[in-house]
Amino acid sequence: MSELRFDELRGEHVDYAIHRQDRTFLPARDHCPLDPTRPGGPKTEIPFPAFEIAVFDNRFPAFEAPLGAAEVVVYTDQHDGSFATLSPGRAEALMWVWRHRYQELGARDDIDYVLIFENRGVEVGVTLHHPHGQIYGYPFLPPVPAHEIAADERLGGCAPCALMRSELDDGRRILYEDDGVVVYVPYAARWAYEAHVTLRAHRASLLDCEPAELRMLSEALQALVRGYDLLFDRPFPYVMVVHQAPTITPALPASTASPASPGAGAGHLHVEFYPPLRTADKLKYLAGSEQGAGTFISDTLPEESAAALREAIARAA
Numbered sequence: 001m002s003e004l005r006f007d008e009l010r011g012e013h014v015d016y017a018i019h020r021q022d023r024t025f026l027p028a029r030d031h032c033p034l035d036p037t038r039p040g041g042p043k044t045e046i047p048f049p050a051f052e053i054a055v056f057d058n059r060f061p062a063f064e065a066p067l068g069a070a071e072v073v074v075y076t077d078q079h080d081g082s083f084a085t086l087s088p089g090r091a092e093a094l095m096w097v098w099r100h101r102y103q104e105l106g107a108r109d110d111i112d113y114v115l116i117f118e119n120r121g122v123e124v125g126v127t128l129h130h131p132h133g134q135i136y137g138y139p140f141l142p143p144v145p146a147h148e149i150a151a152d153e154r155l156g157g158c159a160p161c162a163l164m165r166s167e168l169d170d171g172r173r174i175l176y177e178d179d180g181v182v183v184y185v186p187y188a189a190r191w192a193y194e195a196h197v198t199l200r201a202h203r204a205s206l207l208d209c210e211p212a213e214l215r216m217l218s219e220a221l222q223a224l225v226r227g228y229d230l231l232f233d234r235p236f237p238y239v240m241v242v243h244q245a246p247t248i249t250p251a252l253p254a255s256t257a258s259p260a261s262p263g264a265g266a267g268h269l270h271v272e273f274y275p276p277l278r279t280a281d282k283l284k285y286l287a288g289s290e291q292g293a294g295t296f297i298s299d300t301l302p303e304e305s306a307a308a309l310r311e312a313i314a315r316a317a
């Protein structure tokens, strides 16, 4: 069981998932728990000899019912590869799996926020190399999406819509765009090669997307990560997160709920990437200013990293 405590000084939750100390750590190639269970082979987390995309409860959950959820999403039964090397059809199918999990977890009374994410590379603490992501269902609205809702209120409208428009007007940090999505290094990026993949139309969540938008989203995500891998000619570590509308179930009927309270509807689907590399072999560490003041210090201008990354994305296409 995990234990949730509230840090009054910071006004934020901390989750204690003690059992996670025992979780599988970088197992040998032939003992991968995310491989299919092959006839005569070791028993894995997935009791089938082959599969396309598998979703199951995390055996070492940070959150679990009746106070949230933690799931693992395995992208393929092939051990080697990454999100970038999935076939276009599989990447598109993954968008539908994400959408289904958002719908199902978000409908639960105990889940106020669904975060789909992927950690890639030992640099960001990955313990299994098999291509996979995770989903957490939080029993509260976490600080980062709460900040984004506060930005909507501060700007008097949808913040991702407004920021995307100003990126398109400026143009220097745009990495990729089509009819459905816009990809850019944000004006105030915290990480040198941070990128945001934003739906061009206002879509609160994956549930509001047209099928063609889900296809374009998967194409943009793959174009970006292929560009990342080409940039320094090495597998590019990153943290990827999908931000969508909170799934808070109103305690009161909608007619009496305060319009200011964040609920379903507030939010604009976008995917954020936080890569820790500053150069091919230098990592950005969160140190005094970042940890103690909450202020990022960066030695690269977003316009410069965007130019290099845009060129790598074009070369990878």
Ligand SMILES: [Zn+2]
Binding pocket: 032, 033, 034, 035, 078, 079, 080, 130
């Ligand atoms: Zn594997």
Ligand SMILES: [Zn+2]
Binding pocket: 158, 159, 160, 161, 162, 201, 202, 203, 267, 268
């Ligand atoms: Zn919007």
Ligand SMILES: [Zn+2]
Binding pocket: 148, 243, 270, 272
């Ligand atoms: Zn966001």
